[in-house]
Structure formats: structure tokens, C-alpha cells
Amino acid sequence: MRTIAFALLLTLLWAVTPAAAEGSPPRVDKNLGKPAPALDIDEWINGDPVTLKDLRGKVVVVDFFQLWCPGCIGFSIPLLKYWEDLYADELKSGDLVVLSIHTVFEGHEHQSPERLRKFLKKKKIHHLVGIDRHGPNSHVPETMQRYGTRGTPEMAIIDRSGKIRFQRFGGFNQEEAEHLIDALLKETPPPA
Numbered sequence: 445m446r447t448i449a450f451a452l453l454l455t456l457l458w459a460v461t462p463a464a465a466e467g468s469p470p471r472v473d474k475n476l477g478k479p480a481p482a483l484d485i486d487e488w489i490n491g492d493p494v495t496l497k498d499l500r501g502k503v504v505v506v507d508f509f510q511l512w513c514p515g516c517i518g519f520s521i522p523l524l525k526y527w528e529d530l531y532a533d534e535l536k537s538g539d540l541v542v543l544s545i546h547t548v549f550e551g552h553e554h555q556s557p558e559r560l561r562k563f564l565k566k567k568k569i570h571h572l573v574g575i576d577r578h579g580p581n582s583h584v585p586e587t588m589q590r591y592g593t594r595g596t597p598e599m600a601i602i603d604r605s606g607k608i609r610f611q612r613f614g615g616f617n618q619e620e621a622e623h624l625i626d627a628l629l630k631e632t633p634p635p636a
């Protein structure tokens with residue numbers, strides 16, 4: 445019962461965050477323009493392990509999510525599916541990479557890797573998904589700490605040179621993000 449009450453509270457909090465409000469001003473994020481921190485992943489699902497260094501020269505969309513997060517189920521997961529259709533050619537060519545990080549900071553006993561695999565299958569999520577590593581005696585996983593995410597969903601867009609160009613918690617203006625992705629895809633990849 446407490447888990448359900450907590451999930452409802454999170455839903456209400458997500459719904460009233462400034463980032464979720466339509467027409468809210470863009471939030472200036474402290475990470476913008478900085479090199480994207482390395483991912484610290486315990487296990488990769490739906491593909492081989494990857495690092496951001498491996499992805500240099502590509503535009504990378506990273507979705508921080510939890511399988512029981514209402515904002516993830518209602519916003520970020522459907523948005524990624526839409527983008528996978530919209531940017532199918534760019535994904536196929538390798539110019540764009542979409543990946544998700546299952547970043548569990550609550551409900552650890554419920555959000556197990558086994559349940560995550562079932563969730564991914566049920567939701568037909570086929571892109572690369574990493575399980576954020578937990579350090580010893582820490583309820584907040586490592587990649588979440590490195591990016592300073594405020595919860596889930598949170599999305600980051602990383603340019604071809606490996607810098608964060610967009611990072612938002614909760615809902616955001618989809619068109620704004622798409623304009624940025626389009627602009628980043630037109631940029632010349634940095635020399636190897």
C-alpha cells in the first residue's frame with residue numbers, strides 16, 4: 445500500500461513540476477556545454493556494452509527512467525518510440541543513437557533486472573538499455589549521481605563532440621528537442 449501511495453505522490457509531483465508545465469520557460473542546466481560524464485553501467489540489455497567514448501561523433505539521446513515511473517511510461521518512453529520512427533534513417537546510419545538508463549533510486553526490491561527485462565519485452569523497447577550501477581551502501585546509482593539528475597524521467601542529448609546540449613527533468617517541449625537534434629545531426633563530426 446505504501447508503494448502505491450508513493451507512486452501516486454510521485455505522479456502528482458511530476459505533474460506539477462515547472463518542467464512538466466506547458467509553456468514553462470526553459471530551464472538552464474548546469475551541465476549544458478560540459479562533457480557528458482561516463483556511463484557506469486552494471487549490465488546492458490538489448491545489445492553489446494557501449495561507452496560514450498565509443499559513441500563520439502554521433503548524436504546521443506539518453507533517457508534516464510524507471511520501469512514504475514508514471515512520467516516515463518506516459519512521456520519519455522512513448523517519445524523515444526516516436527523518435528525512433530521519426531529518425532529511423534539517422535538511427536540506421538549510426539548518426540543518432542538512442543539509449544536508456546534504468547536508474548533506480550527507489551523501490552529497489554520491485555525494480556529488479558528480471559522485472560526490467562519483462563517490462564522491456566512488454567513495451568517492445570528494443571534499443572540499448574543500461575542498468576545504472578549502485579555503489580556500495582548507496583541507494584542512488586552512479587550515473588544518476590554523475591549527471592545530477594533530479595529523478596525520472598530525465599533526458600539528455602549529447603552532441604557529436606561528447607558535450608551535453610540538453611538535459612531536462614520531467615516533461616518538456618518536444619519540438620524544441622527535435623530542432624536541437626536536427627541541428628546537431630547537421631554538425632560536422634569532430635576529427636577522430
